[in-house]
Amino acid sequence: MGPIDPIEAAHAEEVWPLSIEAGWNQNVADWRFMLGAGRGFGLRGADGRWQASSLVLPLGQRLAWISMVLVTKDLRRGGVGSELLKRCIEEVRAAGAVAGLDATEQGRPIYLPLGFHDLYKISRWHLDRVPTTHVPPPQGIALRPMVLADLPRLATYDRPLSSMERPTVLAHLATRQPGLAAVAETPSGKIAGFVLGREGRIATSLGPVVADSEAIALALIARATAATKPPFIIDVPAAHREIGAWLESEGAVSPRGYMRMTLGTAKGLDDLSHVFALAGPELG
Ligand SMILES: CC(C)(COP(=O)(O)OP(=O)(O)OC[C@H]1O[C@@H](n2cnc3c(N)ncnc32)[C@H](O)[C@@H]1OP(=O)(O)O)[C@@H](O)C(=O)NCCC(=O)NCCS
Numbered sequence: 001m002g003p004i005d006p007i008e009a010a011h012a013e014e015v016w017p018l019s020i021e022a023g024w025n026q027n028v029a030d031w032r033f034m035l036g037a038g039r040g041f042g043l044r045g046a047d048g049r050w051q052a053s054s055l056v057l058p059l060g061q062r063l064a065w066i067s068m069v070l071v072t073k074d075l076r077r078g079g080v081g082s083e084l085l086k087r088c089i090e091e092v093r094a095a096g097a098v099a100g101l102d103a104t105e106q107g108r109p110i111y112l113p114l115g116f117h118d119l120y121k122i123s124r125w126h127l128d129r130v131p132t133t134h135v136p137p138p139q140g141i142a143l144r145p146m147v148l149a150d151l152p153r154l155a156t157y158d159r160p161l162s163s164m165e166r167p168t169v170l171a172h173l174a175t176r177q178p179g180l181a182a183v184a185e186t187p188s189g190k191i192a193g194f195v196l197g198r199e200g201r202i203a204t205s206l207g208p209v210v211a212d213s214e215a216i217a218l219a220l221i222a223r224a225t226a227a228t229k230p231p232f233i234i235d236v237p238a239a240h241r242e243i244g245a246w247l248e249s250e251g252a253v254s255p256r257g258y259m260r261m262t263l264g265t266a267k268g269l270d271d272l273s274h275v276f277a278l279a280g281p282e283l284g
Pocket residue numbers: 022069070071072075076077078079080081082083102103104105106107108109110
């Protein structure tokens with residue numbers, strides 16, 4: 001195996017073919033953001049092309065997300081994935097943080113022996129059309145477009161509910177799909193939930209959705225689907241059966257899922273009472 005090289009934000013376009021090969025939804029804007037806000041580690045072939053990638057995205061001082069662990073098909077089962085992962089873990093440990101990730105079925109066998117343990121199951125839903133049912137918010141709650149001035153309050157609302165400190169991620173997503181981003185408010189103007197999302201290579205990705213209640217979350221999801229173009233993908237913790245049931249009633253399918261895993265204990269990360277959709281396996 002050759003040396004592990006840093007992947008810079010300027011390499012976003014060069015490294016993108018790896019996620020395309022895996023059939024993943026990220027676009028160049030996703031790679032550029034993640035490599036800029038986090039640190040990438042990869043492997044180049046003799047021709048200079050990226051053959052493998054991985055990255056660490058800090059979500060505050062205590063948690064860091066490991067993502068984009070990709071090895072080009074010809075190089076798999078040679079230990080490259082494990083080596084990159086170990087590099088990422090070193091990085092997270094050096095920062096004194098806990099590592100989190102969302103494992104695919106292919107990724108889980110390399111994470112388990114490294115000490116990662118299962119936190120909860122996530123269903124990935126695919127929805128090819130705009131839902132037909134109107135889902136109004138509960139009485140007294142109003143939905144409105146998010147504006148950039150909401151971001152500081154949004155980060156304060158999000159932190160205790162998601163157990164992630166991610167103002168950078170929220171601010172980035174708010175600029176990606178401004179038409180989709182929405183806030184739920186009480187009559188006194190208190191935030192009661194929000195939805196963000198982003199366009200992807202194959203589908204519009206919806207999430208995160210954090211809200212005071214499931215009814216508010218559902219209204220936010222329905223609003224977001226009406227504000228942008230299908231197809232959609234949305235990652236919902238499997239425990240939120242009502243959200244899954246609604247998506248299914250609208251024709252969504254969930255052929256596969258992920259396992260959220262951590263190395264160490266991240267306090268509160270397993271509390272799903274207000275987390276109805278995730279930012280995505282690459283963003284936490
Ligand atoms: C997952 C992935 C990164 C693994 O990369 P890799 O370089 O092949 O991994 P390694 O060679 O380090 O594998 C380490 C061990 O994991 C296990 N493993 C890896 N792939 C496996 C598979 N498909 N089935 C069963 N076990 C597997 C094996 O125990 C393997 O050791 P071995 O080859 O000595 O038996 C690669 O398959 C990939 O890019 N897949 C598509 C993208 C993806 O799913 N990424 C993970 C996101 S969470």
